[in-house]
Structure formats: structure tokens, C-alpha cells
Amino acid sequence: MARVRMRDVAEHAGVSVRTVSNVVNGYSHVSPDTRSKVQRSLDELGYRMDYLARGLRSGRTGFIALAVPFVAEPYFAELAEAVIRAAGRRDITVLIESTAGDSEVERRILEGGLTNVADGVLLSALTLPASDIATKKPDFPLVMLGEHSVGDQFPRVGIDNVEAARTAVEHLLGQGCRRIVALGRNGSENGRQRTEGYERAMSAARVRRVNWMVVPVEDWTRDQGYAAVRELLEGDGPLPDAIFAFNDALAVGALRALDASGVRVPEDVAVAGIDAIQESAYTHPPLTSIAPDLDVIAERALALLEEQMQSPNAPEQSPPAEVPREESAAPAIVEDTPFRLVIRDSSAWSPKTP
Amino acid sequence: MARVRMRDVAEHAGVSVRTVSNVVNGYSHVSPDTRSKVQRSLDELGYRMDYLARGLRSGRTGFIALAVPFVAEPYFAELAEAVIRAAGRRDITVLIESTAGDSEVERRILEGGLTNVADGVLLSALTLPASDIATKKPDFPLVMLGEHSVGDQFPRVGIDNVEAARTAVEHLLGQGCRRIVALGRNGSENGRQRTEGYERAMSAARVRRVNWMVVPVEDWTRDQGYAAVRELLEGDGPLPDAIFAFNDALAVGALRALDASGVRVPEDVAVAGIDAIQESAYTHPPLTSIAPDLDVIAERALALLEEQMQSPNAPEQSPPAEVPREESAAPAIVEDTPFRLVIRDSSAWSPKTP
DNA sequence: ACAGGACCTTGCAACGATGCAAAAGATCAC
DNA sequence: GTGATCTTTTGCATCGTTGCAAGGTCCTGT
The missing domain is CATH 3.40.50.2300 (Response regulator)
Incomplete structure (x- = not known):
């Protein structure tokens, strides 16, 4: 059974490809009649969207990338889990990338190595030297997690x-x-x-x-x-x-x-x-x-990311900058998220159970 | 700075788009002269491949998906790390997906929910009932990790x-x-x-x-x-x-x-x-x-996956099956990987340090 | 001098979806 | 009945890349 495309569904339902697309995307001006007919074909043939193709055309893939130094470090694993939960609530799929704590990899990500495949990037940088951070100005949605970068020219979310x-x-x-x-x-x-x-x-x-x-x-x-x-x-x-x-x-x-x-x-x-x-x-x-x-961190980070993804970004047609654009950028967004002190036996004399 | 495409590089270097593609992909019949000229433009403009577009056209994305129940469970996190290492050696990027131990999600993956974006799938199924496994026959490269599925009609890698x-x-x-x-x-x-x-x-x-x-x-x-x-x-x-x-x-x-x-x-x-x-x-x-x-598991799993990715798969043009094709499938591939017993103090009286 | 290769480069179409805008059909006021 | 308006459906071009196959150019052997 080869891949089922919109064209196949369209033929099966006797409508145009565009109409199938409209149904799939929940476009409002579709007659109930057509909609159910298409839906039936969709189900019958077992159609599944090709996210690559959609992403190519529309610029949105529905993925975000989360880059952490080591997946197997418990903190990062738990952070990833929180991000996955938060993304799931938004119908976003998370692609996890491991930088192996390698500043070269981190640099590559800052330069946009993941932007084709992801709509936005969450980066938990470990080693990235300040110099790199300072000079780069990514042209894609990016939120830093957990690390106070020196320049703080990227939005950052994490505890103080x-x-x-x-x-x-x-x-x-x-x-x-x-x-x-x-x-x-x-x-x-x-x-x-x-x-x-x-x-x-x-x-x-x-x-x-x-x-x-x-x-x-x-x-x-x-x-x-x-x-x-x-x-x-x-x-x-x-x-x-x-x-x-x-x-x-x-x-x-x-x-x-x-x-x-x-x-x-x-x-x-x-x-x-x-x-x-x-x-x-x-x-x-x-x-x-x-x-x-972690849930707050993930939630806020995704909110900031979505903000950036929605803003037109206007990379080319920005009106001739009045100010010479040198470091006149928007004020840094730094969100400090709450934390609690959890007191257990290792520091106290009142025994507690987990 | 808008996205740099091959077309931009081609114009900058004064060659055709196809030639740029040839250089990028290391095609052998390119004159050293042209190659270096293109390479210079590539660097100068900061070209980065759009993997989506390539994947759309060529059918290969360079990604594989790893689906595990919970990223934050140490075993799965460490397994993921091993897979990432093994994939890195092959220039493959790993996309990690969390199934949340939800059999619905696992079923969706078996039905191909990740195939558009990944060339192959490694699935560490937790809850998948035998009935589901038994009836499905995926049309994409898939290797099961760790779980002896009852039917064992998918390749599986893991310990006994x-x-x-x-x-x-x-x-x-x-x-x-x-x-x-x-x-x-x-x-x-x-x-x-x-x-x-x-x-x-x-x-x-x-x-x-x-x-x-x-x-x-x-x-x-x-x-x-x-x-x-x-x-x-x-x-x-x-x-x-x-x-x-x-x-x-x-x-x-x-x-x-x-x-x-x-x-x-x-x-x-x-x-x-x-x-x-x-x-x-x-x-x-x-x-x-x-x-x-884990390194052996990851290595073997990737090898099996690559095997499947290379085989033409021939889903449509397979010659009229001599045998009625009912369960006459190839014998199950089940790779039992080695394990060691690590004896520490919890079971022995000869103290050891980590 | 010329056929036959080897080498290098290129144009065109296509992958599967959506943006755009227009066409077709329905509805309504006058 | 006619134009205006709104709803529903459609065709075409296009996103950035590679497959395919052909078009050049330059050797090489005879």
C-alpha cells in the first residue's frame, strides 16, 4: 500500500485536491455535505498528512526542537518531559536533540541548524561561551532555557x-x-x-x-x-x-x-x-x-516561542531603521520562574518519607 | 537576512542550481575549479540545506524517530543517549518522541505517524497489546526495541x-x-x-x-x-x-x-x-x-533499520505472490543482545565502590 | 580525422501540500 | 430579472530540492 496523498483522497471523493485540503485544515466554508463525504474518504483510505510537504509550502512544520546537553542527565530528561507535556497541549511535537555538551554543536544550533525542520528552538546551552552568544542574532524563534546568558539578548526562561x-x-x-x-x-x-x-x-x-x-x-x-x-x-x-x-x-x-x-x-x-x-x-x-x-518553565518558554513564531519577524522589509540598529534591540526578555525549597532528611532532623 | 537557497548560491557563483546541488552532495564529477568557486559562495552566503525540501524530493530526511514511553525514565533516557551516539556515527539525527505509555500513541506510530518526517522508526513499546502488533504490517522501516512482541513479525533488538x-x-x-x-x-x-x-x-x-x-x-x-x-x-x-x-x-x-x-x-x-x-x-x-x-542494542537496531531502508521494499510492483502471502513473511529477526550481571553490595558481602 | 568515451554541466519536471484569487453557484433586495 | 453579495469549490503556481536524462567539452585510440 503506497502512500495515500491528497490527490488520492480527492479522486476517491470526487472533489478537488484543494477541497480536501480545506477539509483537513478545518476551513470554515465547506458544505456539511462535502465535508462528510471527504471525511469518509479520508478515513477509508487512511490518509495521513505529509508534514514535510506542508512545512515546505507553508513554512510551518508543527515541530519545535529542544536541544539539551545530555538526554540521560535526569534534570534534562525531566525538563524534556515537561516540554513534551506543554507542547502536547498545543499540538506541537517536540524533536529532542542532544548537543553532547559540545559548544560546536550549540553554535550550530544558534546559527540555525534546526530551523528548517522546526518552527522554533528551545536551547539549553551548557558551554556556549559568552562571546558566541553576544555576536549572534538568530533570525528564527529561539528561547534559551535555564541559563543566564551574559548578554541576555535572547529571551530566557529559568530560575534565578x-x-x-x-x-x-x-x-x-x-x-x-x-x-x-x-x-x-x-x-x-x-x-x-x-x-x-x-x-x-x-x-x-x-x-x-x-x-x-x-x-x-x-x-x-x-x-x-x-x-x-x-x-x-x-x-x-x-x-x-x-x-x-x-x-x-x-x-x-x-x-x-x-x-x-x-x-x-x-x-x-x-x-x-x-x-x-x-x-x-x-x-x-x-x-x-x-x-x-519545570512545568512553569516549559509553559512560559513555549509561550515566548509562540509569540516569536507569530510575529512577522519582518526580516527584509523592515523600514529603514531610525536608530542605526546597533544594540538598539528590544529589551531582553528574562523570565525568572518560581522555585521551592524542598526540605528532606539530608539537612533536617525531622524524618520525612518521599 | 532571508533564507539562502541554492538558487541564490547559484547566482552568486555563476553556475546552475543543479551544480550547486552536486557540490553540496559531493557528487564526484565536478571540476575542482567549479567546486571551489561554489564552495566559496556557499560559505560566503552561509548556505544551509533545507532538509524538508530535500526530504520531500528524495524521500530521505536524514532523521530517524525513536519512540519511548517516557523520556524521564532513566532507562529510556540512557537508551536514547546510546541511540543518539550510534546515529551520530552515521550522520543521522534522532528525533525523540514520547508515547507517554499510551497504547493509542503507540498504535499511531505503528500505523506510520512518523514516517513522513523520519526515514525509519525505533519503537520501544510498552503497552501495545499483542493483538495490535499481530495485525499490523508497517510499510516503513521499523525496529522494535527491548520488547519481545508475541508475534515477532518485526525485527526486534534487546536482551532476552x-x-x-x-x-x-x-x-x-x-x-x-x-x-x-x-x-x-x-x-x-x-x-x-x-x-x-x-x-x-x-x-x-x-x-x-x-x-x-x-x-x-x-x-x-x-x-x-x-x-x-x-x-x-x-x-x-x-x-x-x-x-x-x-x-x-x-x-x-x-x-x-x-x-x-x-x-x-x-x-x-x-x-x-x-x-x-x-x-x-x-x-x-x-x-x-x-x-x-545499550551501545550494542543501539548499534544493532540502527544496522537493522538501515538494512530495511536500503531494501527497495517494493510495496506495489512485487510480482504476484506465489504463496497467498498469508503469514508467509520472512522469518522474524530477533536479535538477543548480551547482558552482564553487575554484582554490588545490595546482594553481596564483598563491598565495592561505584 | 573521427567515433567512442569520460567528464562536467545543465534544464525540466516532480515530490505533496498550501496561498492566492478567481470561478461557479446560491441567495437576496429591489 | 438583474446586479450585488456571500458561500462553496476550484486551478494554477509555488515552496527548495533532487531524479532524470540530455547537452556540451575534451580526450583517446585508430
């Missing part, structure tokens, strides 16, 4: 990383901890911001600088968290009384290392993370974490 | 679930466990097979039937594993001495429930799972599990 980190550290301070390790600084902007949140909280609590401690890692993964804490424990410095991990994956690794060394959590060392991935409710002990509202 | 389960249970038996609970039966074929593996192992070890125990769940998720074990512990029956969870997510939930109740693992109850998701190396204690080789 500084505030999130500060909230977590404040909580640990509130539990009486003072020697708090910040685990996870790396080259990323995100890492910088979470470091800043840590410093602000420590500073505000007047913790002596000698007790500050920032431990670098390469990636925000379980094994890096494990290795870093392992090293920390083997060192000869005094033990910290808390670990603030920049994400839950690091925290999971940290918990494992502490457990393996017989360090009690939270009695000896309290632990908190960021992301509140599902896994974090099942660690030993369950992990205190900052929970971004 | 019966053997995998048997291996895990044999290991627990080898540790001296006898009252082993199988955790995770549900309506799925996969669940049936893992139950069978459990039963075979128990039977072979001559464990008295009164000690067999199969606990049903709805989904193979952490919370279901937690709830089921919680219930088990609250019941008045004697405690099991081991839990064999049908996947690691269930095992993670089980471990948490045991931990919360103060049951020691593995001293009181040993635990083993299937999948060996990354998370399983970081549980308390680290989880013994069956590790399928």
Missing part, C-alpha cells in the same frame, strides 16, 4: 540561579551549619551564578572567610561529586559540616561518598542540592533540594 | 528478558536466599517474561512453591516500588530474604522503603534489579543489577 543557591545555603546556615562547602564550580555561567549565591548567603550570615570553601568539578555528574567528596574526606583539613552541591547529581555522588566513608548525614554533614530531580527523593537519606517548577 | 531475570534470580539463590520476592508483574509482555525467568530459576533450584512470591505493580517506577515494599513490610507475613525487582527504578523504591523501615540490605534482605541504570551505582547500598549493553 543566584537566588536559588542563596536559598539553599541560607537553609543550611539556618540548620546551624557554618563550614559549608560549595561543590561544583566550573567554567559555566551557571556555576558562576550559583557560586555567587553561595557567597552572598555566607557573607550575609557573617561567616568568616576562612570557612568558605568552593570545590571545583568538571561536570555536574554523580561520579564527579563522588570523586570530589572522596578527595575532600581523604584530605587532612577539618571536615565541613555541610555540602551544598550545585545540582542533585553532584549531591547524589556526594551522599554516596559520605555513606561509603561512614560519615553520617545529616548529623555529621548536611547536604543540599539543586534541581529536585525525582531521584533525590530516594537517596540515603532523601535529599534536600531546590525544586524549579 | 527471560534469561536476564533468571540470571538475576540465580545469583540471589547463589547467595543463599530462598524466600525471594519478584517485584513488578504487570500487564506487559516484558513483565510476563521476567516473571517467567524468576519462576524458572526458582523451579530449577527446587525452591518450594510456598516460598515463591510475585508482587504486582502498575508501573515500573520508584514510587510503585516503594509503595509495594512498604505494604509488604507492613503485612504480617514473614519477611522475604531477597527482592528481585523487574527494573532498577522499582529496586530504588524498594531500597528506600527498606532503609526507611530499618531493614538492613543485604544482611536482612538482598536486592537486585534489571537495567543497571547509572543511578543504581549510587543507591544505598549500591544495587546489583543486570546490565544490558
Whole structure:
């Protein structure tokens, strides 16, 4: 059975191809009679739209692309799930692309590598250096997820990383901890911001600088968290009384290392993370974490994307710019979405179940 | 800057559109002179292929679709990552679709809902009832992942679930466990097979039937594993001495429930799972599990898919079938891929680190 | 000098759908 | 009955690319 095209349906129903198209697209001026006749043929032949062909002609594919560094990282997987849910409510299909944390791939996406196949792009950039972001000005709908890009010339949706980190550290301070390790600084902007949140909280609590401690890692993964804490424990410095991990994956690794060394959590060392991935409710002990509202992030990101997709964009016929157009662009859209502090046993003494 | 088309490049370089196409596609009979001239224009104008248009004309999009029940389930996320890696080696882009475990969506995919946009489909079906699978005969390249479908008329790649389960249970038996609970039966074929593996192992070890125990769940998720074990512990029956969870997510939930109740693992109850998701190396204690080789699965699946994509398929002009074509189809291709038993502390007394 | 190739380049039509605008038919006021 | 208006249906061109096959040009061997 070869592919059924509109032409086939048209012949079967005895109408023109255009009329079939009208029925399929719910055009209003079609007589009920014709509509049902066509619909019957449609069903009978099992017609399915060729989205490629439609996309070619109409410029709309019905797809959006979501680019994340690693699909298998729980946070990104859960984010993807939220985006898929939100897109489903809008009859949009999500195409997920993995950048493998490669800045080359991220650059290619910024330059439009996915625009032919997707109407818009959600990019969760990991490594993209500020310089690249600053110079590019994409001519297609794009929304950045989660990362405060320096220039902020693209719309961005995500939690305020500084505030999130500060909230977590404040909580640990509130539990009486003072020697708090910040685990996870790396080259990323995100890492910088979470470091800043840590410093602000420590500073505000007047913790002596000698007790500050920032431990670098390469990636925000379980094994890096494990290795870093392992090293920390083997060192000869005094033990910290808390670990603030920049994400839950690091925290999971940290918990494992502490457990393996017989360090009690939270009695000896309290632990908190960021992301509140599902896994974090099942660690030993369950992990205190900052929970971004992924559904809100996805919803807002899609709304912003749709806004851009609807605006004519007017790339060519824009009237001669009055202002020389140098950085006179619209003010950056930066949406900070809400987050919650989820307190679990890893930082508190009132046991809870997942 | 509007979209740059081949026509624009052709004009800029002073050649025909077709020649540009030839250069872009690496056609061999192009003079070095022309090639470099075109290449220069290509770069200068920043040309990017419109994959939609190419796909429309040539029938090849360069995409394959991977449909999994839930992107956020670690096993599927890791599987997706493996598929993406394998596809990357072949210059294929993977489009990930989430079926949300909805058999309606799975059916739609089997009927070809993704064929316009993808050259082939990898489907990891969860709920698809045998009846549906049995009656459909897709006219596009399709490979099933992981699930032994009853009819097995589609190529399938994955571990032998019966053997995998048997291996895990044999290991627990080898540790001296006898009252082993199988955790995770549900309506799925996969669940049936893992139950069978459990039963075979128990039977072979001559464990008295009164000690067999199969606990049903709805989904193979952490919370279901937690709830089921919680219930088990609250019941008045004697405690099991081991839990064999049908996947690691269930095992993670089980471990948490045991931990919360103060049951020691593995001293009181040993635990083993299937999948060996990354998370399983970081549980308390680290989880013994069956590790399928995801890279092999992905690699073999793509190879089978490419085989189908290359074969002409000849759906219409096939010579009048000598045999009435009823179920005389080619023998099922079922590739069982290797797996390993990864022994960690949850079932053994020789401590290991992740 | 010329047929036969090999090499390079090109024009045309087509993939399956929709934008556009006009044609055909129906309805109504006067 | 006639034009005006509204509804319903249609034909044609077109989106950006590649398949096909032909048209050149330049060797090569005889």
C-alpha cells in the first residue's frame, strides 16, 4: 500500500485536491455535505498528512526542537518531559536533540541548524561561551532555557540561579551549619551564578572567610561529586559540616561518598542540592533540594516561542531603521520562574518519607 | 537576512542550481575549479540545506524517530543517549518522541505517524497489546526495541528478558536466599517474561512453591516500588530474604522503603534489579543489577533499520505472490543482545565502590 | 580525422501540500 | 430579472530540492 496523498483522497471523493485540503485544515466554508463525504474518504483510505510537504509550502512544520546537553542527565530528561507535556497541549511535537555538551554543536544550533525542520528552538546551552552568544542574532524563534546568558539578548526562561543557591545555603546556615562547602564550580555561567549565591548567603550570615570553601568539578555528574567528596574526606583539613552541591547529581555522588566513608548525614554533614530531580527523593537519606517548577518553565518558554513564531519577524522589509540598529534591540526578555525549597532528611532532623 | 537557497548560491557563483546541488552532495564529477568557486559562495552566503525540501524530493530526511514511553525514565533516557551516539556515527539525527505509555500513541506510530518526517522508526513499546502488533504490517522501516512482541513479525533488538531475570534470580539463590520476592508483574509482555525467568530459576533450584512470591505493580517506577515494599513490610507475613525487582527504578523504591523501615540490605534482605541504570551505582547500598549493553542494542537496531531502508521494499510492483502471502513473511529477526550481571553490595558481602 | 568515451554541466519536471484569487453557484433586495 | 453579495469549490503556481536524462567539452585510440 503506497502512500495515500491528497490527490488520492480527492479522486476517491470526487472533489478537488484543494477541497480536501480545506477539509483537513478545518476551513470554515465547506458544505456539511462535502465535508462528510471527504471525511469518509479520508478515513477509508487512511490518509495521513505529509508534514514535510506542508512545512515546505507553508513554512510551518508543527515541530519545535529542544536541544539539551545530555538526554540521560535526569534534570534534562525531566525538563524534556515537561516540554513534551506543554507542547502536547498545543499540538506541537517536540524533536529532542542532544548537543553532547559540545559548544560546536550549540553554535550550530544558534546559527540555525534546526530551523528548517522546526518552527522554533528551545536551547539549553551548557558551554556556549559568552562571546558566541553576544555576536549572534538568530533570525528564527529561539528561547534559551535555564541559563543566564551574559548578554541576555535572547529571551530566557529559568530560575534565578543566584537566588536559588542563596536559598539553599541560607537553609543550611539556618540548620546551624557554618563550614559549608560549595561543590561544583566550573567554567559555566551557571556555576558562576550559583557560586555567587553561595557567597552572598555566607557573607550575609557573617561567616568568616576562612570557612568558605568552593570545590571545583568538571561536570555536574554523580561520579564527579563522588570523586570530589572522596578527595575532600581523604584530605587532612577539618571536615565541613555541610555540602551544598550545585545540582542533585553532584549531591547524589556526594551522599554516596559520605555513606561509603561512614560519615553520617545529616548529623555529621548536611547536604543540599539543586534541581529536585525525582531521584533525590530516594537517596540515603532523601535529599534536600531546590525544586524549579519545570512545568512553569516549559509553559512560559513555549509561550515566548509562540509569540516569536507569530510575529512577522519582518526580516527584509523592515523600514529603514531610525536608530542605526546597533544594540538598539528590544529589551531582553528574562523570565525568572518560581522555585521551592524542598526540605528532606539530608539537612533536617525531622524524618520525612518521599 | 532571508533564507539562502541554492538558487541564490547559484547566482552568486555563476553556475546552475543543479551544480550547486552536486557540490553540496559531493557528487564526484565536478571540476575542482567549479567546486571551489561554489564552495566559496556557499560559505560566503552561509548556505544551509533545507532538509524538508530535500526530504520531500528524495524521500530521505536524514532523521530517524525513536519512540519511548517516557523520556524521564532513566532507562529510556540512557537508551536514547546510546541511540543518539550510534546515529551520530552515521550522520543521522534522532528525533525523540514520547508515547507517554499510551497504547493509542503507540498504535499511531505503528500505523506510520512518523514516517513522513523520519526515514525509519525505533519503537520501544510498552503497552501495545499483542493483538495490535499481530495485525499490523508497517510499510516503513521499523525496529522494535527491548520488547519481545508475541508475534515477532518485526525485527526486534534487546536482551532476552527471560534469561536476564533468571540470571538475576540465580545469583540471589547463589547467595543463599530462598524466600525471594519478584517485584513488578504487570500487564506487559516484558513483565510476563521476567516473571517467567524468576519462576524458572526458582523451579530449577527446587525452591518450594510456598516460598515463591510475585508482587504486582502498575508501573515500573520508584514510587510503585516503594509503595509495594512498604505494604509488604507492613503485612504480617514473614519477611522475604531477597527482592528481585523487574527494573532498577522499582529496586530504588524498594531500597528506600527498606532503609526507611530499618531493614538492613543485604544482611536482612538482598536486592537486585534489571537495567543497571547509572543511578543504581549510587543507591544505598549500591544495587546489583543486570546490565544490558545499550551501545550494542543501539548499534544493532540502527544496522537493522538501515538494512530495511536500503531494501527497495517494493510495496506495489512485487510480482504476484506465489504463496497467498498469508503469514508467509520472512522469518522474524530477533536479535538477543548480551547482558552482564553487575554484582554490588545490595546482594553481596564483598563491598565495592561505584 | 573521427567515433567512442569520460567528464562536467545543465534544464525540466516532480515530490505533496498550501496561498492566492478567481470561478461557479446560491441567495437576496429591489 | 438583474446586479450585488456571500458561500462553496476550484486551478494554477509555488515552496527548495533532487531524479532524470540530455547537452556540451575534451580526450583517446585508430
